[in-house]
Amino acid sequence: MSDYQPVLLANIHREDSHKLAVYEAAGGYRALRKTLREKSPQEVVGIVRASGLRGRGGAAFPTGLKWSFLPEGHPGPIYFCVNADESEPGTFCNRVQMEHDPHQVLEGTILSCYATRASTAYIYLRYEYPLAYRRLQDAIAECYEAGYLGKNILGSDFSLDIHIHRGAGAYICGEETGLIESIEGKRAWPRIKPPFPAVEGLFRKPTVVNNVETLTCVVHILDRGVEWFQSLGVPPDPDNPRDAGSYGPKLYGLSGHVNRPGVYELPLGVRCGELIEEYGGGVWKGRRAKAVVPGGVSTGLMSQSELDTPLDFAGPVSVGCLGLGTAGVVVLDETYPIIDFLYNSCRFFAHESCGQCTPCREGTRWALRILERIKGGRGRLGDLDLLAEIGEGIGIIPGTTICGLADGAAWPIKTALRKFRDELEDYIRRTNPTGYMATGPAEAVDVAEVA
Amino acid sequence: MSTTRRGLSERLVEEIEGLLPRYPTRRAALLPALHLVQEELGRVPHEAVVGLAELLGLKPAEVEDTLTFYGFFRQDEPLGRVRVWVCRSLSCSCRGGEELLEYLGQKLGIRPGQTTPDGRVTLEVAECLGACDYAPAMLADGTLHKNLTKGKIDAFVESIRQDASSGGLPGA
Numbered sequence: 236m237s238d239y240q241p242v243l244l245a246n247i248h249r250e251d252s253h254k255l256a257v258y259e260a261a262g263g264y265r266a267l268r269k270t271l272r273e274k275s276p277q278e279v280v281g282i283v284r285a286s287g288l289r290g291r292g293g294a295a296f297p298t299g300l301k302w303s304f305l306p307e308g309h310p311g312p313i314y315f316c317v318n319a320d321e322s323e324p325g326t327f328c329n330r331v332q333m334e335h336d337p338h339q340v341l342e343g344t345i346l347s348c349y350a351t352r353a354s355t356a357y358i359y360l361r362y363e364y365p366l367a368y369r370r371l372q373d374a375i376a377e378c379y380e381a382g383y384l385g386k387n388i389l390g391s392d393f394s395l396d397i398h399i400h401r402g403a404g405a406y407i408c409g410e411e412t413g414l415i416e417s418i419e420g421k422r423a424w425p426r427i428k429p430p431f432p433a434v435e436g437l438f439r440k441p442t443v444v445n446n447v448e449t450l451t452c453v454v455h456i457l458d459r460g461v462e463w464f465q466s467l468g469v470p471p472d473p474d475n476p477r478d479a480g481s482y483g484p485k486l487y488g489l490s491g492h493v494n495r496p497g498v499y500e501l502p503l504g505v506r507c508g509e510l511i512e513e514y515g516g517g518v519w520k521g522r523r524a525k526a527v528v529p530g531g532v533s534t535g536l537m538s539q540s541e542l543d544t545p546l547d548f549a550g551p552v553s554v555g556c557l558g559l560g561t562a563g564v565v566v567l568d569e570t571y572p573i574i575d576f577l578y579n580s581c582r583f584f585a586h587e588s589c590g591q592c593t594p595c596r597e598g599t600r601w602a603l604r605i606l607e608r609i610k611g612g613r614g615r616l617g618d619l620d621l622l623a624e625i626g627e628g629i630g631i632i633p634g635t636t637i638c639g640l641a642d643g644a645a646w647p648i649k650t651a652l653r654k655f656r657d658e659l660e661d662y663i664r665r666t667n668p669t670g671y672m673a674t675g676p677a678e679a680v681d682v683a684e685v686a
Numbered sequence: 687m688s689t690t691r692r693g694l695s696e697r698l699v700e701e702i703e704g705l706l707p708r709y710p711t712r713r714a715a716l717l718p719a720l721h722l723v724q725e726e727l728g729r730v731p732h733e734a735v736v737g738l739a740e741l742l743g744l745k746p747a748e749v750e751d752t753l754t755f756y757g758f759f760r761q762d763e764p765l766g767r768v769r770v771w772v773c774r775s776l777s778c779s780c781r782g783g784e785e786l787l788e789y790l791g792q793k794l795g796i797r798p799g800q801t802t803p804d805g806r807v808t809l810e811v812a813e814c815l816g817a818c819d820y821a822p823a824m825l826a827d828g829t830l831h832k833n834l835t836k837g838k839i840d841a842f843v844e845s846i847r848q849d850a851s852s853g854g855l856p857g858a
Contacts, residue, residue: 312710324775324814331819362721362758363771363815365828398708403717403756406813418709420716420742422755438710490777490818497819532776563818565777579776583813589755 292446343450530560533643535650693733
């Protein structure tokens with residue numbers, strides 16, 4: 236894979252890569268010109284569907300299929316939302332794209348709005364990305380000036396406005412219906428589905444929500460074709476009719492205990508160990524990896540013995556993780572205590588649970604309290620069973636919550652318990668030598684302020 | 687700036703009205719409006735809640751419902767002139783972010799969530815800043831501080847002190 240030439244990141248090292256002139260000089264907006272001239276919206280949906288592109292934001296839902304759920308012949312308006320609320324711990328690729336190549340994001344958005352006949356797009360941008368905000372604002376202004384946005388884009392009968400809508404520090408806004416509620420000016424409580432946003436979304440109109448990186452893939456599928464896209468990545472498993480394949484380039488955000496953290500673009504399916512060794516320069520301080528998060532904290536842990544796993548949409552699932560998630564790969568070295576990973580993860584989800592569904596609101600806090608007890612030297616072996624029970628009980632998969640936040644909270648617990656139980660038991664025995672076997676009600680422990 | 691009876695300055699009302707054409711409902715302008723209010727006042731006081739409700743055709747309770755959901759907004763105690771977020775999520779934490787948070791808190795003499803008595807700095811913990819490639823990271827107003835160390839924190843605190851003594855607005 237070392238001879239792979241980046242496509243999504245091809246522009247980012249150029250001087251002033253965020254400016255329109257630089258983007259255009261590198262072939263930017265060529266796909267938009269060609270598509271508006273030669274293709275109908277329906278044809279664009281067909282091309283994206285045929286490419287097998289799957290969403291890069293975490294759920295890996297086929298993008299063209301999502302678009303095809305929009306009602307035919309709807310009088311409009313149809314809304315388009317760019318999910319730029321990148322908040323999953325360990326995830327930062329969208330930030331790099333928006334800061335260094337905002338026009339690529341906008342070209343993908345304009346093309347996708349053309350395909351879905353959307354007339355207004357909102358970029359839901361997390362507040363914590365001030366540079367991305369400034370860059371996108373400037374890029375949008377350049378687009379209006381150049382005729383890529385506004386009325387009758389490039390002389391066609393297609394018109395589009397794009398607005399940036401800034402978040403306010405809530406992870407749940409990355410869930411697509413939470414995002415919609417947030418744009419509507421409400422608390423970001425995810426909606427019960429169906430109806431799905433394609434049928435009834437923002438302002439009760441048909442709506443598509445797509446991730447930033449997904450949209451940038453659309454640009455290159457239209458520019459280079461389906462064949463090019465499918466020449467990269469991993470085709471569907473012929474023995475698994477439910478596998479939709481893992482085609483195309485992917486941005487991997489590598490962080491944690493590696494020598495060279497950063498964004499690396501590779502065809503889907505690079506092996507985790509290869510990513511860490513060949514691109515990340517190996518584990519820092521000459522150490523070995525103990526565990527690796529494959530795609531944001533929600534996806535759980537892979538152990539050192541699983542590093543051969545390909546980072547495509549099927550790989551992490553095959554070793555018990557939730558999925559490829561956001562491909563935010565976090566490396567934890569051999570000295571890092573798994574109890575600290577669990578504590579950090581449970582603290583995050585307890586803080587970010589929106590509070591709508593009881594199993595998530597209470598479960599994430601119970602898990603945090605148990606971990607505080609263990610870290611406070613009063614853990615019991617039975618606590619691990621309690622944690623397991625919470626992990627099995629909360630989320631869409633056990634059917635107890637509206638959205639997937641709780642599944643994301645559960646997977647770190649489940650994978651840590653399954654793969655690192657010995658270490659966790661040792662920790663409890665070592666830190667609570669007189670009480671680790673205790674059963675019955677636990678004594679009250681002062682818990683740190685959670686919220 | 688003089689405030690109108692709505693608890694919002696004329697400029698704020700103008701800016702918020704400027705947002706309305708972006709959305710088909712007035713309520714959709716609430717989140718950006720809350721940002722504008724907090725930017726100007728350092729918090730969103732009750733009078734502003736009433737003013738926003740009047741301006742956007744909502745009940746004050748509806749504004750409050752949205753306002754209190756998002757961790758970003760302050761109601762009672764105003765923010766310091768510089769708001770500092772230190773990331774404590776996994777990628778930063780595993781590279782020493784939480785120790786640096788503690789260190790910064792000690793230097794400023796405050797705990798996360800608090801503002802220095804002179805109103806210069808508000809210290810906050812952040813859940814993933816999305817800057818894991820530069821962990822440990824800190825966001826101070828519009829500036830990302832990358833690959834944080836104790837030395838960089840020392841320099842940052844020093845720069846705030848100097849700005850304060852020269853009367854400048856740090857981070858502006």
